[in-house]
Amino acid sequence: MKIKVPGCMSLAVNDLRWFAVRVRGGMADPVFAELQDAGYDVYLPRRRYDRYNRRMRVMSERSEPLLPGYLFVAHPRRGGQPDDWSEVRGVNGVVGPLSSTVAPLVIPAAVIEAIITAEFESAYDETAAAKRARGDTDRSRLEQRFKPGRQFVVSDGPFASFLAEADSITHDERVKTLVEIFGRMTPVVFEPEQLEDLPKKGKSKAA
Template structure:
């Protein structure tokens, strides 16, 4: 697909993986950024890969719009995110940056947010804003906070 762009698909509740599998079975290229999270399950800490954007995934489609109608009827899919009648395109640079970031975090076995390590905001909307994890009274529990400059 040389003449294609990236778009956002809204998935049904807890059906991101089903939607991605069904769309890929139809020949579409999908991308679902993952985040390594540390959660407590049955009193034990467990690392899991979870979607960075729960309920959404990215799909690569031809610019002309052929095949867009089949997306709505795919199991696990709610709709193609659009502004009016025109699907909302995602800049390819954003997809490339997300792919780079998810590959880097996949190689890093540590969780994305850790106490004492502020998030690195390098893009304009959040650049200069601080934040981080604040320890709570219970051991192992933290609160995420975002601070204005």
């Protein structure tokens, strides 16, 4: 089965023997390019993230290897010798294949396919755009934790040790709660870090 990887050739994942190759720091991209030019099927999984440029005051998307120091190579390349790693080792930046005490370790094709699938499904994409698409935003996490009616303990401030019942999330992502003050439930807004989960009740001991 062939899988198209962004920035890479179509990989016949299940038809090849895959290995993890160690590379020196910062050399993954040039090693990837050189091995690909030499006719190898190569896969370099990547994670994506946002980087804020303070000087320009702009946010940009960046990417880097998901597994620093490693990439996956199908060996041998078409027409190559199964036990001859000299061509791969000869690439500048390559340390060698990940090996046991006997021989290089074969990485199951199912593992490679699972990583590729996860990358396609943006599992390693930490950009704001990807998080919004997944519904995985700071606000959504706050809404999940501070569901209306759930109780918390106030950890600091003038209401420290009071019980606070979550009500809603404000526009600036603080938590609006109801706190009993002088016998009345009074709205009070807290920073999320000011609220702690209630301690779990221990099991009562039998008399």
